Amino acid sequence: MTLVNTNFEPRLAHRRRIGWFFAFACASMVVLAVFVLGVLLISVADQGWRWLSLDFLDNFPSRLNPEKAGVKSALFGTLWLIGLTAAVSVPIGMAAAIYLHEYAAKGKLTRFIELNIANLAGVPSIVYGILGLAVFIRLCGLGRSVLAGALTLSLLILPVIIIASREALAAVPDSIRLAAFGLGATRWQTVRSHVLPAAIPGMMTGVILALSRALGEAAPLIMIGALTFITFVPEGPLDTFTAMPIQIYNWIDEPDLIFQELAGAGILVLLGMLLPMNAVAVGIRAWHQRRKAWS
Secondary structure, eight states, rough: OOOOOOOOOOOOHHHHHHHHHHHHHHHHHHHHHHHHHHHHHHHHHHHHGGGGGHHHHOOOOOOOOGGGGGHHHHHHHHHHHHHHHHHHHHHHHHHHHHHIISOOOSSSSHHHHHHHHHHHHOOOOOHHHHIIIIIIISSSSSOOOHHHHHHHHHHHHHHHHHHHHHHHHHHHHHHHHHHHHHTTTTTTHHHIIIHHHHHHHHHHHHHHHHHHHHOOOOOHHHHHTTSSOSOOOSSSSSSSSSOHHHHHHHHHHHHHHHHHHHHHHHHHHHHHHHHHHHHHHHHHHHHHHHHHHOO
16 A cells, blocks of 8 residues: 655745756856956956067066066976976876776775875875975985976876876767677777777866966975076976966065066966967867767
């Protein structure tokens, strides 16, 4: 015998009001965040716009003659830093993700490794700076070089790349793998020829976003000594360097108004490097979604 609760009231109107209120609250927070960001960007652009020129990109920093100061050493140091960081972190991160998702046996050890990778993605960046100072500078003897900075930033973004790459691999339907196995393909042939082509757009999106984060990090570089005032361009991975976030930090620390304006111009240059990278990530994701829709 089935008992029916005749006192149940669905209260659909009440639930709809709660849902509408929650959606309104979320939309309000988004609008507020975008408004605050817009105010900050307008303020920065108002301070630094008049300093943007080819001379600003081609001149070295100067405390004695700020009217002719530029970001050449920081700009080239950032390019060296991001290039080496990508060369180290991208192959290792993608290979680790492929192994964990496609080859590693599902057990306690694998789950323990995945849990620690997820925890490392949330560790503050200053901790990675301390680790880089202890390991790469003092233990390995690399000094305050571009290579030491790139290895430190690689540690910072490796968990993000691994997690994003694993999610992209997990999004590939198992039917593709089973079809390849059914035709006699080995696991590596299946991964190389079928899984990776489908997962690469998602993996590249995660990589670009991770490198964008590394591009704007200042705390780890301060810890490893990139705060040095430099008026030369690094010519190799073992040279001393500075980076755009560090140069901006140096200018903001100065009391004169002209240095605050130079910092605003430096922020605009850094945004000019960051926004195209994020736009490429968005474009890759949109292209992949359109391709899936067409197929």
